[in-house]
């Protein structure tokens with residue numbers, strides 16, 4: 001195994017410590033306690049775990065955490081009314097509605113109802129546009145986390161060939177914008193891309209965000225490349241016992257680690273960065289709402 005393992009868990013710990021420092025300064029110097037409201041509708045067990053984690057980490061960095069749990073039969077009008085109250089609440093600087101929402105609710109309507117100034121997921125059209133033209137504001141959490149890991153690993157990214165596999169609004173497209181801003185030459189691949197292995201072989205940076213377990217093979221990787229594996233896939237693990245499962249990424253880790261210069265593991269790579277970046281975005285929005293310049297080390 002030649003590649004350096006990019007330890008997202010420990011980077012995220014350091015990031016949370018920096019966030020806590022910025023939160024302390026906002027409190028002490030400006031009397032502002034950044035507040036994050038998380039809304040969950042229904043009882044999806046995976047969403048419950050995410051939300052509990054977000055609330056815990058929010059409190060740990062010294063922010064105010066507001067959790068709103070609504071029953072699964074909540075109407076769209078009721079959810080929109082809650083979002084409107086949170087938009088108007090001066091103690092709330094970030095609003096996150098945990099997706100997916102039950103089928104009677106249109107997630108697009110809910111996202112568009114969130115005040116862009118408090119849209120810490122960076123889902124609203126206004127904030128997607130700001131990322132595109134490079135204006136200050138929240139940045140999509142997972143791509144921001146990937147960017148922080150890449151900068152830490154490589155320093156300047158200028159002139160590097162980056163191949164992103166996946167073009168979702170959540171990961172692939174914002175990742176493209178951020179890497180373009182860093183002056184990478186960016187290729188975005190998707191399910192219709194031809195000759196994907198050959199395209200990936202040109203990449204100094206590979207970001208895999210596909211949702212297909214271990215799809216990217218070791219012989220697709222250029223020797224020395226930096227590989228960021230966003231994928232989280234649960235697969236059967238009969239070696240651990242009957243009915244057991246384990247998490248793998250979109251990259252065949254063992255193979256790629258023999259060739260790459262550096263690689264993120266799954267779990268412990270990009271995953272821990274996503275929640276940390278949600279907290280970073282809340283400091284950014286709290287600063288902007290109060291007319292302050294957001295800390296430059298927490299954003300793109």
Ligand code: NDP
Pocket residue numbers: 142165166167168169170171172189190191192193196209210211212230231232233270271272274
């Ligand atoms: P989506 O399903 O929204 O997008 C997947 C993308 O992969 C699409 O653009 C699709 O192409 C492309 N794709 C599918 N099959 C292929 C293929 N055979 N070859 C090339 N491209 C292909 O997924 P997300 O972006 O939301 O998530 C991707 C992965 O990242 C998932 O495993 C998810 O769990 C994980 N994830 C992890 C996060 C973290 O915190 N670590 C956060 C968010 C996601 P097309 O557009 O043509 O359909």
